[in-house]
Amino acid sequence: MPDEREDVERERARRVVIRRYKRRLKAAAALVLSVAAGTFLACQRESDKPGARPAPAPNPTTPEISNLPAAESGGGANETNSDRSSGGVASGTVESGGGPSSGAGGAGRRNQVDRHEHRKGMPVRDNLVE
Amino acid sequence: MGQMVLFIVKEIEGAEPLGALYVAGCLAHAGHECRFVGTRGNRVLDDVRRFEPDVIAFGATTGLHRYYLGLNAHLKAHYPNCVSLMGGPHPTYYPEVIATPGLDVICQGEGEDAAVELCNALTNGEDYRFIPDLWVKREGVVYKNPARELRRDLDSIPYPPRELLYAYDDALRRRPLKSFTTNRGCPFPCSYCFNASLVDHYGSSWKKVRIRSPENVVGELVQVQRSGPLQIVAFRESIFVYSARWLREFGELYRREVKLPYYCHVRADLMTDEMVELLAWSGCHTVNLGIETANPRLANEVLRRQIDMQKLAAGVRRLKRAGIVVFADNMLGIPGGGLEDDLATLKLNIDLDVDYAAATLCTPYPGTGIARYAEEHGYFDGDFDLIDDSYYTESVLRFGSAAEKLQIENLHKLFAITAAIPALLPLTRRLLRLPPNDYFYAAFRAWYLICHMTEVMPRRPDWEQVKESLLSIFGVYRGVDENRFAAPEPESLRFVDNPGFEVKASRVKLRMQREQAAHA
Numbered sequence: 001m002p003d004e005r006e007d008v009e010r011e012r013a014r015r016v017v018i019r020r021y022k023r024r025l026k027a028a029a030a031l032v033l034s035v036a037a038g039t040f041l042a043c044q045r046e047s048d049k050p051g052a053r054p055a056p057a058p059n060p061t062t063p064e065i066s067n068l069p070a071a072e073s074g075g076g077a078n079e080t081n082s083d084r085s086s087g088g089v090a091s092g093t094v095e096s097g098g099g100p101s102s103g104a105g106g107a108g109r110r111n112q113v114d115r116h117e118h119r120k121g122m123p124v125r126d127n128l129v130e
Numbered sequence: 131m132g133q134m135v136l137f138i139v140k141e142i143e144g145a146e147p148l149g150a151l152y153v154a155g156c157l158a159h160a161g162h163e164c165r166f167v168g169t170r171g172n173r174v175l176d177d178v179r180r181f182e183p184d185v186i187a188f189g190a191t192t193g194l195h196r197y198y199l200g201l202n203a204h205l206k207a208h209y210p211n212c213v214s215l216m217g218g219p220h221p222t223y224y225p226e227v228i229a230t231p232g233l234d235v236i237c238q239g240e241g242e243d244a245a246v247e248l249c250n251a252l253t254n255g256e257d258y259r260f261i262p263d264l265w266v267k268r269e270g271v272v273y274k275n276p277a278r279e280l281r282r283d284l285d286s287i288p289y290p291p292r293e294l295l296y297a298y299d300d301a302l303r304r305r306p307l308k309s310f311t312t313n314r315g316c317p318f319p320c321s322y323c324f325n326a327s328l329v330d331h332y333g334s335s336w337k338k339v340r341i342r343s344p345e346n347v348v349g350e351l352v353q354v355q356r357s358g359p360l361q362i363v364a365f366r367e368s369i370f371v372y373s374a375r376w377l378r379e380f381g382e383l384y385r386r387e388v389k390l391p392y393y394c395h396v397r398a399d400l401m402t403d404e405m406v407e408l409l410a411w412s413g414c415h416t417v418n419l420g421i422e423t424a425n426p427r428l429a430n431e432v433l434r435r436q437i438d439m440q441k442l443a444a445g446v447r448r449l450k451r452a453g454i455v456v457f458a459d460n461m462l463g464i465p466g467g468g469l470e471d472d473l474a475t476l477k478l479n480i481d482l483d484v485d486y487a488a489a490t491l492c493t494p495y496p497g498t499g500i501a502r503y504a505e506e507h508g509y510f511d512g513d514f515d516l517i518d519d520s521y522y523t524e525s526v527l528r529f530g531s532a533a534e535k536l537q538i539e540n541l542h543k544l545f546a547i548t549a550a551i552p553a554l555l556p557l558t559r560r561l562l563r564l565p566p567n568d569y570f571y572a573a574f575r576a577w578y579l580i581c582h583m584t585e586v587m588p589r590r591p592d593w594e595q596v597k598e599s600l601l602s603i604f605g606v607y608r609g610v611d612e613n614r615f616a617a618p619e620p621e622s623l624r625f626v627d628n629p630g631f632e633v634k635a636s637r638v639k640l641r642m643q644r645e646q647a648a649h650a
Contacts, residue, residue, distance in 0.1 A: 012453040019455075019585070020483060026584060027550035030577040034547075037576065037604045038569030044605070 132162035133249040136183035140197060140611070142168030142295065142302070146309045148366060149218060149241065150189045151290030156242040159288050162249045166294045169201075169613045178205055178212070184252060187245075189218035192495045193517045199230045200615035206232040213252065217241045223327045223497035224514065225265045228272055229620035236265045238331050239277060240314070242287060260628050267623065275628045277331045284314065285346040289353065296358075306361035306589040308354055312347050312380075315339040316368040318397070321434040321499030322461065322492065325368060330497065339372060344380035351388045361589040362415065363392040370394035374404050381412030391415030393457075393587055398445035399437055406448045416455040416485075416586050419446070424478040425471045428464050432503060446482045457586050458484040460545065463492045463525040463538045465500070465509035472541055473559075479549045486581045487549035489542050491525045493517055537562040543570035547577040568605075576603045 135157055139147050147166075154164040167177045178186065186205060188198040195216070202214050214234045221227050221236035228236045235258075237244050244263035251258035259266045262278035281287065296303035316325040317337045328336045354360060371377045371394070384392075393416040396409075409417070423429050426439045449456050458479055462472045479487035494501035496514045504510035509527045516526040529535040540562045548558045561570075579599045583589065601607070 009451070012451060015453055016450055016483075019485070023485060023581070023585065024551055026580050027547055027577055030547060030580045031551075031573060033580075033600075033603060034569060034573035034576040037572035038567065040604050041568035041572065 132160065132253050133157075133184040134163045134181060135165070135185040135187055135245075135249065136178065136181055137164065137166045137187045137189075137294075138169065138174055138198070138201065139166060139189070140169050140194060142166065142298065143170065145364070145366070146290070146292065146295060146302075147189055148290055148309055148311060150187065151292065151294070152287060153187070153217070153241045153245045154294055155288035155291045156246050157249055158291055160246045160250065162246075162253075164291070164294055166298050168298060169611050170607065171611075172613075174201060174613050175205060175208060178209055183212060185213045185215055185249065187215045187217065190216055190220040191218060192220045192223065192514060193493075195220040195227060196515070196617040197614065199227070199233065199617035201613050203230075203232040203618050204613075204615040213248075215245070215248070217245075219324045219327070219495070221265075222331060223324065223495060225274070226620075228265050228267050229623050231618040231621055234267055237263055238265070239263050239328065240280070243278060243281065270623055272623050272625045273628060274625055277333070280314075280332055280335050280340065282340055284340050284342045289350045292354065292357070301594075303358040304592065305595070306359055306592060307364055307587050308360055309364045309366050310347065310350060310354075311342075311367045312365055312370060313339050313341040313367050313372075318369075318436060319434050319499075321432065321503060322495075323368075323498065324495065326499055327497040339369075341372075341376065344376065344383050347380065348383040348387050351384070355388065355390075359592075360390060362587050363388070363390050364587065365392060365394040368395060369397055369400075371396065371405070371409070372400070374402075374408055377405070377408045377412060381408060384412055389413070391588075393418065395419070396449075397437075398443075398449075399441035401445035401448050403448060406445075406452045406454070409449075410452040410454055414454055415588070416457055417449055418457045418459065419449075420460075421446070421458045421475065421479060421482070421484070422461045423464060423467065423471060424474040425467060428467050428471060432464055432466050432500065433461070434499060443478075443482060446484065450483060455485045455586060456482075457486045457488060458482070460487060460489045461492045462489050462542050462545070463527055463529070463535075465492065465494075465504040465507060465527055468530060469534050469537050469541070469562075472538055476541070476545055476549060476555070480552045480555075484549065486578075486586050487546050488578075489545035491523070491539065491542055492527065493525075494527065533563070536566070540564065540566060540570060543574040546581070547573050550577060550581070572603055579603060 135154070137147070137150050137154060139150065150166070154166070157164050165177075165181055165183070167174060186202065188202065190198045198216065202216075206212065206214060214232060215237060216227065216233055216235070217237035222238045225236050225238055227233065235248065241263070244261055247261045248258050248264060250256075251261070258264075259268060259273040260275055262275050264275050266273045266275075292303075292308070315328075315336050315338060316323070317339065319326065319329075325336065351360075351363060371380075390413065392413055394409075394414060395418045398419045398421070420435070421442065422433055422435065424439075429435050429437055429439065446456055446458070460475050460479065462475070464471070476487070492500065494504045494510045494514075495517070501510065501512075501514075504527060505512050513526075524539055525535060529538065541558070543566075544554075544558050544561065548554045564570075579602070583591075583596070583599065598607075
């Protein structure tokens with residue numbers, strides 16, 4: 001029985017090591033993907049649009065920089081709800097190749113670039129994967 | 131004929147909105163009709179026109195509340211007779227949100243019984259101003275009601291009617307990962323967590339965890355397994371397991387009837403050898419646990435976790451030795467901490483060899499201890515409207531300098547991928563000084579998605595879902611959200627307590643008065 005136990009532990013330890021190396025390879029692949037994605041999104045941005053570059057968030061400690069989100073940033077990090085008041089398509093939205101949509105209700109929901117949601121990192125904590 | 135209740139869920143494509151589904155299940159059981167709609171690629175006003183709901187309902191977290199308030203105002207402008215109901219963490223923390231024009235009722239706490247009483251009253255034409263757990267706005271007056279007693283028997287609550295989600299979009303039925311809960315409540319006083327606001331609302335009874343029986347949980351799992359593909363089970367409660375005995379009973383049934391890997395939340399310092407072995411034996415593939423910070427002062431004085439860091443590390447190592455995947459939560463930008471603390475947290479994650487080192491930016495949600503701490507110590511000015519609907523963007527707290535704030539926000543984007551490839555650490559330190567940019571966001575999202583799909587919650591690929599996830603790294607989503615409207619400013623209203631009760635009435639007093647009313 002102790003031998004069995006040791007065998008199980010050795011097997012687990014081996015799997016953990018293999019998992020670690022696989023993880024590093026996958027993370028490297030993620031890096032490559034993110035360089036491509038970052039370049040794609042940078043090219044999507046209209047370079048002559050004021051505030052098109054993601055603006056650094058202001059720091060409230062310095063009196064000359066307001067803590068309030070910059071009202072004129074379009075699609076940037078400090079966008080507020082009032083900036084999205086048009087009720088129309090989110091800023092920075094560009095139609096991509098209009099891929100197929102799946103699901104019974106998906107008929108009208110073509111693929112589109114939504115930089116506003118991308119800037120969230122993930123669309124809130126309920127995301128496509130979890 | 132009951133009410134028609136339309137639940138509007140902003141990210142319906144994500145994890146199932148279990149709170150709203152439980153409410154819908156109880157409403158359906160009471161004879162009301164419920165429907166769910168999403169917002170991405172869908173105009174919600176068209177759904178309201180089509181279904182003509184009596185009640186429109188939202189479950190809002192802070193930050194997301196502005197989105198729902200704006201959408202609600204837009205819908206109410208067209209359909210003023212609809213009753214709008216907001217539940218979820220934001221109104222529980224901050225019931226004063228009812229002062230927003232267009233919002234008629236807010237629900238604090240769990241919501242099942244309050245929603246049923248509200249809809250029954252609407253159906254019967256009865257006065258619904260004095261229902262416990264609700265704040266109700268009528269003719270410029272807000273009627274505040276106290277908390278009701280918590281339902282102790284969770285097995286009596288109907289299973290969440292997931293078919294309502296599938297009726298909206300059948301792709302949701304085909305998702306290989308589905309969410310469940312096994313208990314409610316939490317005994318720990320962590321200052322950043324919404325549980326504290328539920329203790330404020332319900333009293334200390336919230337800390338006494340209510341647990342579903344293993345038979346009830348496995349019954350639901352079997353039912354869901356029959357209704358669609360299921361490859362991995364996600365348990366979403368604050369802490370999945372407190373008792374080795376419960377876990378053993380659950381494990382027996384789960385291994386016999388379900389036989390799938392599962393994901394759950396645990397506290398690392400509760401992970402004894404026995405508990406870890408039972409988790410591994412019962413089928414646990416991944417645990418999500420909080421490391422939060424490497425700094426014991428921040429962990430216990432600011433975050434109030436009541437945690438021994440050595441026990442935490444020992445628990446993580448036990449889980450790793452058992453072959454369980456460890457998904458660690460970490461919090462950056464904690465008030466009273468700084469960049470070096472956050473880098474130390476990153477190093478701790480590397481040392482513990484966690485499989486995914488998640489990071490969020492510390493967010494002072496209203497009603498939490500961390501918000502009070504941050505305000506008292508000058509790290510936050512108390513303007514909760516600054517809080518975004520995502521804690522993955524920027525911090526609303528004050529730091530030592532603008533440069534430090536920028537670096538912490540950038541570290542947040544590169545945290546997980548640096549923990550996965552520790553050799554990147556020197557490069558990451560240099561990159562922190564750059565302006566925020568789409569490369570950092572893409573790195574954050576790419577590693578998150580790849581790690582989740584292949585390691586944390588592994589599943590056989592549904593190529594459509596894999597494609598959608600990969601496209602999202604490039605900012606490409608299935609449809610855009612056309613339901614963004616400005617949230618109106620709050621109006622000045624008169625607030626009155628439920629006559630005969632103080633809002634903070636004890637539960638004992640409430641129970642005594644109910645008994646007196648019943649005898650009268």
